[in-house]
Amino acid sequence: MIAAPSSAVPLVLVALYFAACLAIGLWALRRTRDARDYFVAGRRLGPWVTAIALFSSVMSGFAFVGGPGLVYRDGLSSMWMVVSGILGTCLSTFLVGKRLRLLAEVRDALSLPDALAARYGSEAVRGLSALAIAAGVLAYLATQIAAMAFVLQGLLRQSGLVGEVGLELCAALATAVLVGYCILGGALASVATDLMQGAMMMAASALVFFAVRAQFEGGYAEAFRTIAADDAEALGPFGTQGAVTCLSWFFLFALGGSGQPHIVTKNLMFRRVADLRRILPLTILTGTVATLLWLVLGVAMRALVLQGRVEPLAAADRAAPAFLELWASPWLAGIVFAALFAAIMSTADAFLNLGAAALVHDLPRAFGFRPVQHELRWARLATLLLGAAALGFALGSRELVAFLGSFGWSTFAAALVPTVALGLNWKRANATAACASMATGLAATIGVELWLRIRGAELRLPHGFDRGAAALLLSLLVFLAVARATPRTPLPRDIDTLLEL
Amino acid sequence: MSRRPSLVFLALLAGLLAQGAALLWLFTVPGAPSSSAGPHPRFPVLRVAPRAFEAAEPLRAPTLLYGVGAFLALFALLALGLGGGRPLRAGRGAFAGATLGVAGSALALWVAYLGAPRATDGWAGLPPGSAWLLFGLWPAEALFAWVYVRHFHELVWPPSAERRFAALLAERDRACGERER
Numbered sequence: 001m002i003a004a005p006s007s008a009v010p011l012v013l014v015a016l017y018f019a020a021c022l023a024i025g026l027w028a029l030r031r032t033r034d035a036r037d038y039f040v041a042g043r044r045l046g047p048w049v050t051a052i053a054l055f056s057s058v059m060s061g062f063a064f065v066g067g068p069g070l071v072y073r074d075g076l077s078s079m080w081m082v083v084s085g086i087l088g089t090c091l092s093t094f095l096v097g098k099r100l101r102l103l104a105e106v107r108d109a110l111s112l113p114d115a116l117a118a119r120y121g122s123e124a125v126r127g128l129s130a131l132a133i134a135a136g137v138l139a140y141l142a143t144q145i146a147a148m149a150f151v152l153q154g155l156l157r158q159s160g161l162v163g164e165v166g167l168e169l170c171a172a173l174a175t176a177v178l179v180g181y182c183i184l185g186g187a188l189a190s191v192a193t194d195l196m197q198g199a200m201m202m203a204a205s206a207l208v209f210f211a212v213r214a215q216f217e218g219g220y221a222e223a224f225r226t227i228a229a230d231d232a233e234a235l236g237p238f239g240t241q242g243a244v245t246c247l248s249w250f251f252l253f254a255l256g257g258s259g260q261p262h263i264v265t266k267n268l269m270f271r272r273v274a275d276l277r278r279i280l281p282l283t284i285l286t287g288t289v290a291t292l293l294w295l296v297l298g299v300a301m302r303a304l305v306l307q308g309r310v311e312p313l314a315a316a317d318r319a320a321p322a323f324l325e326l327w328a329s330p331w332l333a334g335i336v337f338a339a340l341f342a343a344i345m346s347t348a349d350a351f352l353n354l355g356a357a358a359l360v361h362d363l364p365r366a367f368g369f370r371p372v373q374h375e376l377r378w379a380r381l382a383t384l385l386l387g388a389a390a391l392g393f394a395l396g397s398r399e400l401v402a403f404l405g406s407f408g409w410s411t412f413a414a415a416l417v418p419t420v421a422l423g424l425n426w427k428r429a430n431a432t433a434a435c436a437s438m439a440t441g442l443a444a445t446i447g448v449e450l451w452l453r454i455r456g457a458e459l460r461l462p463h464g465f466d467r468g469a470a471a472l473l474l475s476l477l478v479f480l481a482v483a484r485a486t487p488r489t490p491l492p493r494d495i496d497t498l499l500e501l
Numbered sequence: 502m503s504r505r506p507s508l509v510f511l512a513l514l515a516g517l518l519a520q521g522a523a524l525l526w527l528f529t530v531p532g533a534p535s536s537s538a539g540p541h542p543r544f545p546v547l548r549v550a551p552r553a554f555e556a557a558e559p560l561r562a563p564t565l566l567y568g569v570g571a572f573l574a575l576f577a578l579l580a581l582g583l584g585g586g587r588p589l590r591a592g593r594g595a596f597a598g599a600t601l602g603v604a605g606s607a608l609a610l611w612v613a614y615l616g617a618p619r620a621t622d623g624w625a626g627l628p629p630g631s632a633w634l635l636f637g638l639w640p641a642e643a644l645f646a647w648v649y650v651r652h653f654h655e656l657v658w659p660p661s662a663e664r665r666f667a668a669l670l671a672e673r674d675r676a677c678g679e680r681e682r
Contacts, residue, residue, distance in 0.1 A: 072546075073547060073548050074538060074548050075548075076631055076634070079635070082639075083639045083642075086639065086640075086642035086645075087603070087645065089646075090579065090645040090646055091575065091578055093582075093649065094578075094579055094581075094582025094583050094645075094649065095581065095582035096582075098657060098658065102666060106670065218626075220625065222626070224625070225621070225622065228622070228626075228628070229621070231541070231547075231549045231550070232619040232620070232621050232628070233549070233618070233619065234548075235627065235631060236550075236614065236620075236628055236630055237610055237613075237614050237630035237633070237634040238614070239550070240548045240549055240550040241548075241550075242550065243560075243564045244527060244564055244567065247567055247568045247571055248567075248571075251571040251574070251575070254575055255574075255575065273658050274658060277649070277650055277658075280646050281646050284643060284646050295635075302547065305547075312543075312544040312547075313546055314546070315546065421582075425581050425582060426510075461524075462528050462530070463527055463560065463564075464538075465524060465527060470524065473517060473520055473524070476517055477517055477518075477521065480513075480517070494669055494672075497665065498666075500665075501665060
């Protein structure tokens with residue numbers, strides 16, 4: 001058995017990464033002059049920046065820590081979430097990319113609720129979508145801040161430079177860096193740091209791929225055979241969770257991307273529609289390289305435990321950190337830990353930006369108030385308040401964070417996919433259908449979760465069918481049924497033309 | 502998709518309804534285990550599947566129906582996005598080829614798995630079904646990206662669309678100018 005050596009190198013690399021984020025924030029500060037710069041980076045991003053910002057927003061801490069943990073625990077089951085990635089990116093681009101970019105230009109939309117309000121001609125649609133996004137922002141931020149605090153505390157402990165540092169201080173430090181560069185540079189700082197963060201994730205993934213291979217004399221084939229000898233079905237295409245669970249994940253993750261606000265909002269930011277031709281393949285290529293880490297770390301740790309070379313892990317989520325602490329050189333561990341922070345922050349900064357837009361730009365309009373004067377100033381204040389609130393939630397109530405954490409991919413998918421993906425491609429879609437499906441999606445995810453927690457009950461669908469996939473299916477059917485059953489709504493001329501392009 | 506429901510719309514509806522039907526069927530499958538994974542006998546954090554869980558006869562048909570429904574809905578949505586609700590003309594062959602590539606990989610995976618659910622070694626240390634998942638289905642999905650890139654100027658952003666959009670912007674700017682005056 002191997003013991004984790006103490007080294008300050010990973011901590012130093014992470015500190016350098018934090019400093020680089022703040023420097024990018026200062027760079028973006030000089031280029032952020034108004035709300036359009038702050039919310040959609042002035043709509044002037046190039047294809048490379050947009051592509052990497054897209055994939056790095058998708059890759060949260062869950063992909064770097066949760067993903068390997070799922071492979072360690074369940075075998076190949078969770079690979080269906082990863083394998084759906086290419087199809088999901090295609091679906092999101094086919095269904096949403098061009099239309100949202102055109103809508104942004106025609107109606108000067110600065111946020112997703114802005115674009116939806118223009119498409120449906122309804123402030124109720126704006127309000128419901130903004131509320132869903134605002135609640136989701138707190139959820140994502142609180143969980144990401146908690147994750148950063150745990151990782152930072154572990155790094156400080158391992159460095160041997162300081163004694164035990166409290167979780168509160170670690171959370172405050174990480175939040176200060178995150179909120180700092182977001183306040184300074186808004187969306188521009190967010191996507192510029194995404195570029196650096198994406199590059200780090202790809203480099204880390206490629207390095208880990210070779211580092212894992214070096215641990216087994218027979219390469220990956222030996223690791224696979226070790227797992228198969230212990231439990232053949234863990235290495236089967238559906239892992240230990242079975243085909244029903246895996247197929248429901250495939251449906252949820254392939255289609256769900258078209259409703260994730262932090263992903264689809266990137267379509268408001270690039271320069272020209274023709275850029276989409278380069279953005280799609282670049283996103284797929286860079287994203288696929290980065291997701292290799294999900295598979296290889298989980299497989300490596302399961303095989304190493306089964307071979308008796310590592311103590312069994314106390315929790316599956318320890319798979320990635322344990323591999324880095326025990327088997328990687330301090331430099332590689334430093335790069336991957338910095339990439340882990342990059343994964344967390346690239347998602348969190350997108351949500352901070354979305355939350356500020358929802359609070360300052362969308363909700364006042366949805367409730368009939370006049371547009372806010374000095375929007376940029378208020379957006380910066382809203383970013384600060386959101387960061388502080390999320391920090392408070394992360395530290396104040398583990399139970400609340402656990403509840404909010406469930407407000408993830410599946411809730412956005414169920415609440416927003418029909419309204420966004422079908423609404424931008426189907427003239428018959430109307431505000432009644434959009435509101436009905438958003439309400440159904442929110443009730444079937446948040447509502448059910450809340451009800452279960454109040455009752456102290458558990459709900460498992462037969463054979464592990466994913467609840468999020470069921471909620472998405474339900475909201476899609478409600479959307480189609482209501483749109484067909486209600487009278488056709490005449491569209492404004494520009495929207496009508498736009499839906500034909 | 503204006504007056505009469507199009508083929509794409511019907512395919513989407515059929516895919517969604519097939520999934521719903523499969524889900525209801527799974528609720529009532531008799532004799533099948535209610536959950537899949539259980540704790541590993543030596544390492545409780547690891548999960549292992551019950552013996553030949555997926556080979557359980559009663560589960561195969563509803564699971565297959567669900568899988569077909571999910572893929573059908575996804576393909577229909579891809580066609581909807583690419584054709585903007587109108588039937589695909591240019592690039593129809595390429596889109597059909599990509600669909601066949603992805604559907605074929607998924608089918609090969611299913612057949613390889615059902616043929617030998619507990620196979621241990623096929624290619625690069627992986628069982629055949631898993632090899633199809635990682636080296637077949639996963640890269641095959643990129644065919645849709647190839648269709649998008651290859652036929653971008655016919656399907657997604659043809660010169661006629663670009664002209665119509667420029668006219669729309671000009672009309673908007675004119676209207677704004679008049680309002681300001």
